[in-house]
Amino acid sequence: MTDPNAKLPEPRALLRSLFDAAVAAAQPALCLPPHLPAPPKGRTIVIGAGKASAAMALALEAHWPGPLEGLVVTRYGYQQPCKRIEIVQASHPVPDAAGLAASKRIAALVTGLTADDLVIALISGGGSSLLVAPGAGLTLADKQAVNSALLASGATISEMNCVRRHLSSLKGGRLGALCHPAQLLTLLISDVPGDAPMDIASGPTVTDSTSCAEALEIIARYRIEVPAPVCALLESGRSETVKPGDARLQNSAVRMITAPQIALQAAAGVARAAGVTPYILGDSLEGEARDVAKVLAGITRQVAQHGQPFQRPCVLLSGGETTVTIRDPQGTGRGGRNVEFLLALAVALGDLAGVHALAGDTDGVDGIEEIAGALLTPDTIARAWAQGMNPRTYLDNNDAHSFFQKLGDSVLTGPTLTNVNDFRAIMIT
Missing domain, CATH: 3.40.50.10180 (Glycerate kinase, MOFRL-like N-terminal domain)
Incomplete structure (x- = not known):
């Protein structure tokens, strides 16, 4: 249980350290x-x-x-x-x-x-x-x-x-x-x-x-x-x-050397050491990125406003692989499933205070660009409007990379040399 009197770490730095820990746990040299x-x-x-x-x-x-x-x-x-x-x-x-x-x-x-x-x-x-x-x-x-x-x-x-x-x-x-x-x-x-x-x-x-x-x-x-x-x-x-039972594969063995759950557990350990209670919601969440965002936004709001099912401060961790259906008929949007999730989460949360989040692909590439993901802060929506950016328009155009880049909130890692899929962390202070 988190000590309510303890000083909390800076949310952006902690979220990035959780992501880095997840990636490090999946490095082939280790596993x-x-x-x-x-x-x-x-x-x-x-x-x-x-x-x-x-x-x-x-x-x-x-x-x-x-x-x-x-x-x-x-x-x-x-x-x-x-x-x-x-x-x-x-x-x-x-x-x-x-x-x-x-x-x-x-x-x-x-x-x-x-x-x-x-x-x-x-x-x-x-x-x-x-x-x-x-x-x-x-x-x-x-x-x-x-x-x-x-x-x-x-x-x-x-x-x-x-x-x-x-x-x-x-x-x-x-x-x-x-x-x-x-x-x-x-x-x-x-x-x-x-x-x-x-x-x-x-x-x-x-x-x-x-x-x-x-x-x-x-x-x-x-x-x-x-x-x-x-x-x-x-x-x-x-x-x-x-097919199963084929004689040509009877002399074979398969070993899973690392997986999303291992990465999430590593991130949870870092959060716990920093004094923030982690909760792993699942390592295999699927569905449209914006739909998953709505569900996690609902859980986040319940925690923030009612202390259910978890007490704040805490961090909600999840993995899996969401999907994105391209809605922009011109196909000009720059995005990936993690930044699409994060932008949809921002829209769903609105101006809810005390929520930071990070979503990224552990291979360092969300979509087709060398951008791993992005960070969300409580003032993301306000900062966007201050720059004349309509968050819903960017979401409708599958253009979340452009949105977060203009805010200076993209997460860049370079090639991580591993891949255990999506990583999502929502910190509620």
């Missing part, structure tokens, strides 16, 4: 080494994809006692100085030719191995776009069109990755199947609500229980316009993924 196996009789091949894959490779190199070779693909700007594992950079969230070339090389690396060999797959969020390998009859342009449409649709990450798995020649367990008969160890950093392995980077090395029919239903539900070859492939059923 990967305990999960490494003994070297095999044969070769050790390292493959991987994701925003954290290069940092994971560097940590593996530092702790691996025997021969090592391999290739991982990561986001531009996330390269690490590995000596034995090649690092290739490619585009995220929309795939590019560099990702396609790297994916082909990764597939070639694990083809023709023996039962004495070991493949270590380093998989983290962002791998869906980076490990781009179009299914039969599809092109890179088809995959780019689908990815862009999915990102603007409002579909959940699980739904998006269901579609992606069934349009790939490597995701949905297909890359894992190529490794057979070698031993396969998949090390995962989760960035998805619920931590389902098949949803992390669309599950390239694990089995998948979803179907082509489900992928088609998702496309229809969100009225997503996709190229004709995409529908043709899904309707044919020829792009089914590797």
Whole structure:
């Protein structure tokens, strides 16, 4: 319980320290080494994809006692100085030719191995776009069109990755199947609500229980316009993924090395040490960013005005992955799901005193820009109006990055080299 007589830390500084603690807890150098196996009789091949894959490779190199070779693909700007594992950079969230070339090389690396060999797959969020390998009859342009449409649709990450798995020649367990008969160890950093392995980077090395029919239903539900070859492939059923029980993945193991809950617990520890009681509301909150904001605004108001269900001062922590449906018909807004959440929270709270908040993506990139997120203060709305900025207009235009940048409240981290999804902290003093 918080000491009511204790001097509270400065809210902005404390919120930033909570975010930094969450990111630090998910660093591969800290969480990967305990999960490494003994070297095999044969070769050790390292493959991987994701925003954290290069940092994971560097940590593996530092702790691996025997021969090592391999290739991982990561986001531009996330390269690490590995000596034995090649690092290739490619585009995220929309795939590019560099990702396609790297994916082909990764597939070639694990083809023709023996039962004495070991493949270590380093998989983290962002791998869906980076490990781009179009299914039969599809092109890179088809995959780019689908990815862009999915990102603007409002579909959940699980739904998006269901579609992606069934349009790939490597995701949905297909890359894992190529490794057979070698031993396969998949090390995962989760960035998805619920931590389902098949949803992390669309599950390239694990089995998948979803179907082509489900992928088609998702496309229809969100009225997503996709190229004709995409529908043709899904309707044919020829792009089914590797299902549970498949013999090619019986000699494989999966280990979750860090996840959103671990990051939230680290942030909670920092808050507690600073004399502010933390409450973790959940590590897998989903839904439209502005709808989640309305719910958390209601809880915040209840705490601030009535001391229920928690006494102030306190900090409400949550993670997960919200979604954003693009409403601006011109698509000119600059934003991401975390800043959209924060702006919607500001609008919902209005001039409520004593509330500060931070929302950011733990990979350092909210949306497509090198901006992790933003900070909210009790006078955010007042400062915006003083500059002639209508908060609702910016929200309607999905332009939250512009809004917070003009106020000087953007959170910048640079590449964090990890990714355990959204981080939200609301401090009520």
